[in-house]
Ligand code: FES
């Protein structure tokens with residue numbers, strides 16, 4: 001480094017922007033095969049029931065129906081749809097507790113049967129003809145109630161519906177001693193909500209067995225290689241008999257860290273002997289697919305007189321829903337983030353993963369960190385108030401220094417918390433605006449929250465591989481097994497490859513989305529794409545450049561180490577008239593008629609040797625209407641240390657997008673379950689309200705750049721960062737405005753009015 | 764199901780198609796004609812991703828029966844770029860990074876076209892209201908609004924298109 005960068009750090013067009021702007025980009029929902037059948041799902045209308053009988057005979061007889069499947073047609077094997085058990089070493093593991101289709105309904109939306117027919121209309125007609133006899137069982141929907149004795153048992157093995165009890169891996173010190181040292185202690189229970197990913201493309205999968213029995217699957221998995229292996233194990237197939245392809249993907253945020261439509265689609269295609277496309281309606285997407293991880297956290301913080309934190313405790317109940325999926329990993333991350341944001345010698349956290357008869361929680365953008373910060377960052381403000389200290393000061397007293405450990409347990413190479421906090425406080429005008437300006441029925445306030453996330457996760461199979469080859473015109477094919485769901489990983493690694501090789505951005509032709517033609521990649525999660533695949537790309541491109549220089553050196557009669565490459569031209573240091581174009585060298589390698597043939601190609605592999613977290617703070621200014629309870633976010637400032645922005649426009653849009661999801665999480669996205677029936681009431685975009693253009697506040701995004709030595713060109717991962725601190729910053733701002741604290745998400749007008757009422761009564 | 768032969772002008776080309784009476788315009792475009800640029804995120808009129816222009820008016824194709832728009836002039840995202848290049852709205856969306864996953868993009872761009880045809884010089888507030896029915900889960904809308912304002916400006920300079 002040290003040299004001037006020409007492509008990294010520049011705003012170049014995102015990957016595939018042209019295709020997406022013209023409507024040419026094909027997504028999975030757009031994909032068709034000859035002879036393809038339409039698949040449709042039958043899901044349970046009741047929350048808890050034994051299935052006494054399923055009669056599919058009438059459906060099967062309907063002309064145009066090619067296959068009907070029930071639990072009898074799927075592998076008789078329990079599995080967990082989440083891929084984490086294959087990529088992370090985690091002592092508690094993820095429990096296998098689910099069948100592809102169930103013989104027992106455990107929530108409204110549980111998968112019971114499926115149909116493949118010549119078109120969607122016939123398939124839907126056939127669903128109505130499937131007769132299921134349900135023996136309804138008592139159900140339980142509340143995670144706190146579910147573990148009381150005498151409640152209906154949801155899985156035979158789980159006594160009191162507790163699937164697993166597990167401590168935080170970062171527990172340390174002695175909290176009892178810590179609380180004794182504290183000058184103030186605050187304890188509070190916080191409830192986070194089952195936010196829905198709401199990716200705009202409906203979940204879809206296409207599966208096709210060829211004549212040899214080899215399966216090709218087109219789906220939006222974030223982990224094609226891990227899911228291919230998981231699918232092979234589930235269906236007892238050799239991995240090589242499965243080819244996993246990925247098309248354009250309309251968002252995901254963790255939804256496709258689990259299987260969604262794939263196993264049912266494969267079972268349908270197998271039985272029908274024809275390709276099947278299984279597409280979920282938006283309502284099904286809401287009802288049956290995984291949501292954000294959700295927790296009830298009873299957090300406790302002890303702070304000494306000087307403002308340093310002496311102890312942190314957190315008792316967690318996981319609102320996991322009817323199946324286990326990501327409960328263990330997402331909760332470990334939540335507890336790990338709670339334990340590691342601040343310097344604190346004494347930490348104790350423990351979690352109970354509890355089953356209920358509600359839809360399943362998975363892991364969504366931030367993966368445990370947003371629920372953890374929802375609790376911790378409000379506790380910080382509460383403790384500051386009790387201590388009589390400014391909340392900004394309290395944070396500054398406890399920020400981590402260089403050499404202390406981040407959530408992934410690597411020592412911090414840089415510590416920019418203080419800079420981010422101060423910068424953001426100044427930008428929002430924290431001092432001037434604090435304290436609830438009044439105007440008619442409106443009260444105004446400001447609040448903040450800090451965050452630290454990860455650049456990828458840690459563990460056994462966290463490796464990434466790319467390969468690169470030169471074409472004879474000097475362009476490069478970059479093949480990678482990663483998945484672009486809209487985050488522009490394909491664009492940013494292309495920038496990295498071009499920069500390293502001394503060619504142009506447009507010289508990189510990226511190839512992805514096919515397990516047959518790319519090397520193993522462990523997939524898109526934990527903001528790890530850029531940090532890890534970027535590093536693999538630097539390695540591969542550096543190796544390719546070495547081969548390029550070796551060949552060029554022969555042509556130029558120079559030493560490879562004396563060569564330099566810039567903008568497609570290789571020159572000899574100190575001899576300005578000597579040089580050759582990259583294209584000529586690449587061409588010479590392939591078409592040298594003197595017999596010295598070769599194809600310049602290289603592979604880059606990276607296993608995490610480090611993990612430098614993105615850190616920062618967000619600040620919110622809100623207006624609260626004391627009559628309607630309405631909260632209006634006026635301004636958001638987000639300061640994020642990104643290491644280095646490979647493409648500043650891409651980084652900015654990641655932070656803006658994360659912030660908008662944070663606003664929805666904080667205020668409007670209300671995953672309401674009917675307390676009598678367990679029926680999800682918010683199953684569409686009207687009742688489940690995600691932010692629209694007019695809901696967005698004025699946003700100021702500050703990319704604070706302090707490159708880290710182990711990131712590609714100094715970069716860190718920022719995909720999830722902005723999602724993490726928004727809700728607590730807004731909650732703290734609401735408290736500043738009206739003096740009430742809503743502790744269960746989302747902060748709705750009704751809850752605010754109720755809390756204000758309760759406060760008045762107290763006075 | 765009742766079927767009828769109906770005429771449409773789609774992206775300036777004449778079509779005569781056999782249309783079932785319950786087929787939506789989105790289905791006709793996507794399935795019958797393979798014009799898959801038009802997207803359906805909800806299928807029930809709540810998200811704007813399926814927006815096309817019918818006689819210049821923005822319309823939700825998922826909630827419009829094909830037969831009801833026979834004889835009409837239908838414009839989809841596929842019509843905007845020409846041999847000469849991208850439409851200024853498309854160019855502005857690319858330049859301003861207004862596209863992430865791209866699933867909302869066709870509907871958003873068609874809505875923008877309707878908006879700018881009607882109001883060539885909108886304020887930021889008018890833009891936000893104009894695309895109020897078009898949901899995007901990726902961008903937080905900041906870059907979309909920037910892109911639309913920039914498109915308005917460049918189209919104003921070009922004298923409209
Ligand atoms: S698909 Fe038409 S409005 Fe959502």
Ligand code: FES
Pocket residue numbers: 200250251486861862863864865866867868898899900901902
């Ligand atoms: S860009 Fe993904 S939904 Fe708008």
